[in-house]
Amino acid sequence: MPTPVIILTDAPLDLAALSDQLPIDPKTGATSSFTGYVRESGALIALELLQHPVMTRHALDQIAQTAMQRFGVLGLLLVHRYGRMGIGEPIVHIAAAAPHRRAALDAVSFTIDVLKTQAPFWKREWRNDNYDWVEPGGADHEKAAQWLETKT
């Protein structure tokens, strides 16, 4: 049974180097990936992600393993950054390898949609010397609920 590759780090993500981290099985017929970045927004100067010292890693493991089993993917890479990030920096990178495209695409969608509301991260936006907490939106909960309430 293949296991996901999980990287939780406060170091900047090197996307080119990460592309080698997705395990490719000879039965792989499709790969899919998603990368989320800090986007420019008004006077925003940085985004800060805070994690739980134990529970965050555990939640990422659980979500990635569930995605692999549910969609039958052959390899899954889940990389999440924490700490302070500038505009344009990657926050999260997910990649999946599967025999067919639908499984690879769905595994990536499931993983990002579910982790947004089920993995213990907290986000704050820095403007000058002040920050505002970012609460998860209704759309985030709806996306996660769609996956968690339905089975393919």
Add this chain to the structure above:
Amino acid sequence: MNLTLEFFGPLQDKMGCPSTRIQLENAPQTLSQLLELLNGKLDDIAPLQDPHIRLAINDALCPSTETLSLTDGDRVAFLSPFSGG
């Protein structure tokens, strides 16, 4: 019993600290009993009464409706809604 209360996310700011130690005379069996016992020991328990807050005991999520099995020295974490990705 002695407990360490931990606060994560926006709750840290609302409670004014990342963690605090408290002493309770009785072991609470439910979340509402715990909040009742904390009333008066903390400056303001209102932020902890938000129904969206999740509870964890010693780093393991605990459904808010579940019976609490707390023992002396446990860490009880109050987690603000998650916002990853």
